[in-house]
Amino acid sequence: xxxKAVREFYARLRAENPEPKGELQxxxxxxxxxxxxxxxxxxxxxVNKATxxxxxxxxxxxxxxxxxxxxxxxxxxxxxxxxTKARNIIKLSRILIDEHEGRVPEDRGALEALPGVGRKTANxxxxxxxxxxxxxVDTHVFxxxxxxxxxxxxxxxxxxxxxxxxxxxxxxxPAHHWxxxxxxxxxxxxxxxxxxxxxxxxCAYEAKITR
Numbered sequence: 179x180x181x182k183a184v185r186e187f188y189a190r191l192r193a194e195n196p197e198p199k200g201e202l203q204x205x206x207x208x209x210x211x212x213x214x215x216x217x218x219x220x221x222x223x224x225v226n227k228a229t230x231x232x233x234x235x236x237x238x239x240x241x242x243x244x245x246x247x248x249x250x251x252x253x254x255x256x257x258x259x260x261x262t263k264a265r266n267i268i269k270l271s272r273i274l275i276d277e278h279e280g281r282v283p284e285d286r287g288a289l290e291a292l293p294g295v296g297r298k299t300a301n302x303x304x305x306x307x308x309x310x311x312x313x314x315v316d317t318h319v320f321x322x323x324x325x326x327x328x329x330x331x332x333x334x335x336x337x338x339x340x341x342x343x344x345x346x347x348x349x350x351x352p353a354h355h356w357x358x359x360x361x362x363x364x365x366x367x368x369x370x371x372x373x374x375x376x377x378x379x380x381c382a383y384e385a386k387i388t389r
Contacts, residue, residue: 198355207282207307239271266294311350318361327382
């Protein structure tokens with residue numbers, strides 16, 4: 179996609195949603211981190227249902243460690259891979275206490291060193307909690323970027339790097355949300371709703387003609 183088309187692509191997504199926000203519910207950077215760890219292979223709606231009562235009780239690493247792994251499992255047992263996630267969350271909470279004074283680090287390397295935290299999770303936290311211009315490439319963003327021609331790549335990392343290259347600086351911070359939400363609700367995997375897509379004429383998806 180040419181530079182002019184990329185700028186128009188984002189301008190139209192902005193017109194549709196001027197102030198995009200993530201759908202995970204959280205109270206502070208720590209609860210955001212926990213919510214994102216829980217969201218791996220799970221829906222935001224499912225995570226929010228589990229964390230609503232959890233975050234009424236727990237808002238800090240200290241409170242989470244006090245709750246303990248068994249106690250955490252009771253809150254998140256409806257979420258996939260909850261045993262592994264509970265174990266990782268307790269471990270990362272202890273690390274935050276021991277190595278970061280109980281705070282979520284504003285550093286990619288330190289974030290990715292935490293149990294259960296990969297590049298995508300780190301990108302979400304850096305973007306939402308600390309305002310950095312990062313783009314987390316989940317399945318929705320990966321599909322949308324390749325299907326539309328915005329940023330074609332064989333791996334999430336390749337797509338992420340290309341998105342960072344082509345996305346205009348003034349769109350960089352909200353781009354993360356625009357792409358995820360557009361991929362989740364319009365540019366769907368099985369039945370993309372091309373008829374109501376604001377960037378349809380800019381998109382390289384050939385099958386859109388018949389939809």
